[in-house]
Amino acid sequence: MSIKSDRWQNLLSDDSLWKSYNEYVNKWEKSIGSFLQFDADKTKGDSSSDGLLKGMPFGVKDNIAVKGFDMTCGSKILENFNCPYTSTAVQKLQGAGAVVVGKMNMDEFGMGSSTDNSALGETNNPWDKSRVAGGSSGGSAASVAAGQVPFALGSDTGGSVRQPASFCGVYGLKPTYGTVSRYGLTAYASSLETIGICAESTAITRDVFNTMKGIDNMDNTTVDYKPSGKDDTEIIAVLKVGENDLSEDVLNSYRVSQQRLKDLGYKLIEVELPTLKYVVPAYYVIATAEASANLARFNGIRYGLAQKGAETPSDLMQMSRNSGFGDEVKLRILLGTYVLRSGFQDQYYHRAQKIRTAILNDFNRIFEEADALMLPVFPTAAFRHGSSDLTQLQQKAADLYTCSANLAGLPALAVPSTIEKGLPVGVQFTAPAFEEERLFRISEKLEEIFPAQKPEGFSEEWKI
Amino acid sequence: MKYQSFVGLEIHIQLISKTKVFCSCPNHFGDEPNSNVCPVCLGYPGALPSLNEEAVFKALKVCKALDCYINEKVIFDRKNYFYPDMPKNYQITQFESPFGVDGFFNLELDDGSIKKIRIHDVHLEEDAGKMIHDGYQSRLDYNRAGTPLLEIVTEPDLVAGRDAELFVQQFRQMVRYLDVTDGNMEEGSLRCDANTSINLPGKGLGTKTEVKNLNSSRFVNKALTYEIKRHGKVIDKGGEIIQETRLWDEKTSTSKSMRTKEDSHDYRYFPEPDLPPYRVTDVLMKEVEDSMVELPNDRKKRYMDDLKLSFDQAAFITGERKTADWFDSLLSIGSDANQAASWLSGDIQKILNKEDVLLENSPFIPKRIKELFELINDKKISNNIGKEVLQAIFKEDKDPSVIVKDKGLEQVSDSGAVEKIVEEVLAAHPAVVDAVRAGDDKQVGFLMGQLMKATGGKVNPQMAREIIVNKIKLDISGDSQSRDPKIIEKGSEK
Incomplete structure (x- = not known):
């Protein structure tokens, strides 16, 4: 499917088209609330560039900088923050002709798996409004699933693009660490996260990724893109899962996916990841340690919420942070401060770094025999709002399948697989660093025969 | 302790x-x-x-x-x-x-x-x-x-x-x-x-x-x-x-x-x-190494060991890299290290301090100072005139040769001309001449001073001194009869 010829082409230039699109977006907003800000008047975008993505509207997770829009990160502390600059990734997309139409809801500073931790709005799953869209890039995934935008940028620190993509039935890419500039992405856990993509097709995911990738002088952690050139896959390793590791629905979907791959002619081998049981603790140690420093800059002095009534600068900082941050954010800052204490680093931070090396070694061992690895995205399908299905702790423990790719810096793609009891379930593929194209090709083969399903109310022509 | x-x-x-x-x-x-x-x-x-x-x-x-x-x-x-x-x-x-x-x-x-x-x-x-x-x-x-x-x-x-x-x-x-x-x-x-x-x-x-x-x-x-x-x-x-x-x-x-x-x-x-x-x-x-310069203590040691400068002079010159670089460039065009060091730490510094100007920003470019030294060393001007020329370089931002020419400061080194002036000075101070003759060599300085005063310092001092001494001493060692009685008279007038 070529983007050039697709339905988004004339949207921004055709006023009557834009009007019905607007109505369509608004209708969905009433039930899903994916946007924190929507540019109905098209005043903030610039579609002058003629490129690969000409005329494509897209949404941007509200922790990524776009000049002219707010950047709230889903937090009260940045509720009034108008962003003075644009991230490199968005700049590149704009350069290719794509236009930002809005900023997407998210868990506060990317900390969560449901988008329920947003201080500024609730986002529902387009398939079932009583359920979450996943998180932390819930707004991005929901908007794509509902057909509000063909793609939306998210950020993936421990699965924050892939898990909501799976929950909403869209494609979700976490690129190789260092391939897409993080300049302009509000940092939560710098060494783990990348800007990622939620999209309605593999083709769009590929074009957006190829547009965004590349070395950026503003981000010293970006690297030369050097794929092996082996884009086609013969052997796919499949992570062995036990009966109790996944919900019945997800387990069923996982097995169907295996069968489909076999039918498509791939050779499958079953593998184990012995270090998998250590990844969640390692992930939370590193992520919270980095977060404790990254979020220190929000102090009410230069921008953002400045609590009134402070007598001293130190009061101002304490009061602003106390009223500006939500509970989950405070919890993670405290955890991170704790694990970095002098004298405790060997026990926590340094140990977590060793696990990080171990999980990468695990992956490398698998990639000696297989071209890619298939694994579940999340143990359940979209859960209900609140803690009735999964507590906050259970939600964290469930990050194991996604956060391993972040610890290892590898690319991973969530692909819609089946619909189970009315909810989409995805499956995830990962490959060695820089092998995104290999993932796209697997995904495309599946997409050809089993295209992503759409929720009720979805319309290609934005008809209500 | x-x-x-x-x-x-x-x-x-x-x-x-x-x-x-x-x-x-x-x-x-x-x-x-x-x-x-x-x-x-x-x-x-x-x-x-x-x-x-x-x-x-x-x-x-x-x-x-x-x-x-x-x-x-x-x-x-x-x-x-x-x-x-x-x-x-x-x-x-x-x-x-x-x-x-x-x-x-x-x-x-x-x-x-x-x-x-x-x-x-x-x-x-x-x-x-x-x-x-x-x-x-x-x-x-x-x-x-x-x-x-x-x-x-x-x-x-x-x-x-x-x-x-x-x-x-x-x-x-x-x-x-x-x-x-x-x-x-x-x-x-x-x-x-x-x-x-x-x-x-x-x-x-x-x-x-x-x-x-x-x-x-x-x-x-x-x-x-x-x-x-x-x-x-x-x-x-x-x-x-x-x-x-x-x-x-x-x-x-x-x-x-x-x-x-x-x-x-x-x-x-x-x-x-x-x-x-x-x-x-x-x-x-490698680039870092190539960019390195001689460090101050090394430079000071080199000035003392190789150029035989005193500790104070070497310390003074190496105090600021730009001063030392100036000094080195003066030497590189052929000036003598000791002469350069004593002028730099003496008269040049005195002027710069007084005027609150940095050496590298001053009209004292090495080429001019070298020229000044040559004028002195070739006895075209005296050391004291040299100091005057130095002041003028600062004030007028001109080359020393131009200043010497403009002001007519070139010293008189023609022995006939000097002899004539000496004779006048001796004639004017017969008592002093007598004193010298009697062995008071210090009084030669007085006569030199008078000579310089009379000529605006332009007489080659070494030559003048020699002539004065010779004139008086020749009279002593020569025939006492040939003494000019007029000189005695004039001396007694005082």
């Missing part, structure tokens, strides 16, 4: 660079507050640091000059603490693996002996902004936030306040030679914290205190001398030194406690994830 004392220094220098260390804002002192800022140095969400190569290069120059081991993998770390002038509330610095470690500095003590001071490490970091307290308000200026700062940490190898003062002076001179900082202590481009402890001989280091706020090398000396004495008194009374940070108060010449170890921060250092480990390549190190 009953106790042994130990002193270590932490010196911060602001590096000269076009831009800040992690963004492209200008690194410039004295601009409108908050004019040199951007999302990166203001710590806006999403902004990332990118390392400035110029700052890296200058850091490596200092490492090289201090003979440090350069770490293969240089790592930046985050130092976490909250302060309003620090935009990110962490400072990007270096902790585990800085640019340079294990170096040394050859400190020249007052008696001329050399003491090797070990350097613990040299690390690159970002400076904070400035908070100005103004009545009920606190104002923040972030122009300085993110400017490159290099910290040099010595081992506690210094013994007394005077050692530390010399270290700061010689270190400052060195980094100015390297052109990495202007080293201005009053403006804060060279800042110094001093650690000290005392103990009974052989017992090793004692409990240390740190003194901050030392903005001159003299204060470093005073504060440390004070601290060492204070430690001694406390211990003499059976007390214990508390490990703490103290502030030096120049008004009262005392130090006072700022914070004790208990309320010191846990900085929670961890590697900066936004900056990958920096690898110092051989190519870069």
